[in-house]
Amino acid sequence: MDSYKIAAKLLQGARHAIAFTGAGISTESNIPDFRGTQGLWKRFDPRMASRGYFLEDPNGFWQFYAKRYEYIVGAEPNAAHKALSLLEEEGIIKSVITQNIDRLHSKAGSKSVLEVHGDIMMSRCDCCGEQVPTVECIKFYRDSGSAPTCGKCQGGLRPSIVLFEEPPDLIEAAFNIAHRSDLCLSVGSSLCVYPAAMVPEIVKRRGGHLIIINYDPTPLDGIADIVIREKASAALEAILKEFDGR
Ligand SMILES: [Zn+2]
Secondary structure, three states: OOHHHHHHHHHHHOOOEEEEEOHHHOHHHOOOOOOOOOOHHHHOOHHHHEHHHHHHOHHHHHHHHHHHHHHHHOOOOOHHHHHHHHHHHOOOEEEEEEOOOOOHHHHOOOOOEEEOOEEEEEEEEOOOOOEEEHHHHHHHHHHHOOOOEOOOOOOEEEEEEOOEOOOOOOHHHHHHHHHOOOEEEEEOOOOOOOOOOHHHHHHHHOOOEEEEEOOOOOOOHHHOOEEEOOOHHHHHHHHHHOOOOO
């Protein structure tokens, strides 16, 4: 039996399957990933996405985030996002846990989405928590050339996403879902950003199945039931074709 057939069988037999997604699922929507050949970290220093950099050089920080926002704001979900939304509609996938900040799962119609690294479309004051749409922050940055500040307390505004050196606040919720799940379909994640990458590991270590779809090898390939090195959309469409009754 080929990998797609086995993956379809495992998904159909799962009681509580979840999807875990990373930047690789959105590259086909023209949003660059981090570690791939065209990845962001080939052009930018990863430190630009850190809390330390935000505090030290807010203008440089916003220059980087204005660029990331630009990639994301016009992007549309691709066939891989749509396949996961369809799997949820059919009752197979119960939740999508994503490391992405691009909202594309929700745009594709997925209802139960946990964005463990936040959402770039909203920003907040780092001091008082006041919420501001990121589009306003970018406009301020572009018009004035300096980092936006809070209208209430003058604190620094930053996107409502998890920066390096910050704990992901929804990670406990993601772990709780992982503990209830018997299958994790990991799509487009290099599985090397911890603690988020513990999600598939938890599912596997408590006796569930792990299917990995990723173009490049990941550190969890050795414990996965199936590893598919293919583009996310092609792999998910091939799995959907193997489903009984189609
Ligand atoms: Zn404030």
